[in-house]
Amino acid sequence: MTAFEISVLPGLPAYGEPARPFSATGTGMHSEGLVVGVKPGAAPSWVGNFVRGLTDYDLVIAHPNAHDALIVAGGQGYVIDPLTAKLLSTFGGAIVDAFPHPTQRATVVNHQNLRFEAIGAHGQLWLTRRISWDRMRSLQRRGSVLTGEAWKPGDTWHAFELNLETGGVVGGSYEEAVPPQIVKIYMPLLAEGTDCWRPVAAKQCEDGGFEILGTMPAGEVWQCAPGKRVRCRLRRFADGSTALVASELVTDRLATAHR
Numbered sequence: 001m002t003a004f005e006i007s008v009l010p011g012l013p014a015y016g017e018p019a020r021p022f023s024a025t026g027t028g029m030h031s032e033g034l035v036v037g038v039k040p041g042a043a044p045s046w047v048g049n050f051v052r053g054l055t056d057y058d059l060v061i062a063h064p065n066a067h068d069a070l071i072v073a074g075g076q077g078y079v080i081d082p083l084t085a086k087l088l089s090t091f092g093g094a095i096v097d098a099f100p101h102p103t104q105r106a107t108v109v110n111h112q113n114l115r116f117e118a119i120g121a122h123g124q125l126w127l128t129r130r131i132s133w134d135r136m137r138s139l140q141r142r143g144s145v146l147t148g149e150a151w152k153p154g155d156t157w158h159a160f161e162l163n164l165e166t167g168g169v170v171g172g173s174y175e176e177a178v179p180p181q182i183v184k185i186y187m188p189l190l191a192e193g194t195d196c197w198r199p200v201a202a203k204q205c206e207d208g209g210f211e212i213l214g215t216m217p218a219g220e221v222w223q224c225a226p227g228k229r230v231r232c233r234l235r236r237f238a239d240g241s242t243a244l245v246a247s248e249l250v251t252d253r254l255a256t257a258h259r
Helices: 252-257
Strands: 005-008 020-022 034-039 046-050 059-062 069-073 076-081 086-092 095-100 106-111 115-120 123-127 136-142 145-152 156-163 169-171 181-188 197-204 210-212 229-236 242-249
Touching: 005 059, 034 069, 046 069, 046 076, 086 106, 086 115, 181 210, 181 229, 210 242
Parallel strands: 020 046, 181 242
Antiparallel strands: 005 034, 034 046, 059 069, 069 076, 076 086, 095 106, 106 115, 115 123, 136 145, 145 156, 156 169, 181 197, 197 210, 210 229, 229 242
16 A cells, blocks of 8 residues: 555646656756656655656556656656655656556556566566567457557558566567577476475567576476476565466477467
């Protein structure tokens, strides 16, 4: 539960304390941007003036961590500590939309209809590769899958599918030689007598699967051996943290179905 209130104001305050300026670049702070009022519980209220980015999309919500504020001013993202009015981080610049993640405490943002990013309680969960040359259409969400079409020069449209749990993308219109993304997942250990996991490096595949890297230490038995491809699911651990955990082996049949 958040301990503060936040709202968009119609303009800069005419009297009282001046608005505190926020900018991702250090410029534009003497012009009116998105004006936001913050009431941080028992602490004094304050007003912020956030320099806008490159779009007309605004958003003012609690951060997924529940104690910071997430503000998008004209496409430019800001993370603010509402108690101290400190700028913690910036992101984006041309955000055109955002929506709550369907299964996690996270927000998914659409960067300029080119790529997507998921922001969780501890920061970025994933960032997709570039999907489109310029714009998207027919975006639809069904559970943990987002589908749509991406534009390509020549005025052609190409279907894509985004796995909202992993950030894996199949299809789209933008082809580029992208180095594989190496991420950390947790591998269940077998024959341990209790639930145990080993953090391992994995290469994220285009279809949302993960190829296990590294070697298996002597004396351990992993649920899936190095070199195999797995699907992952998000698991919440006893300390409240969440992470991707290997859940099933990708068989030839599953891999074919996702092509």
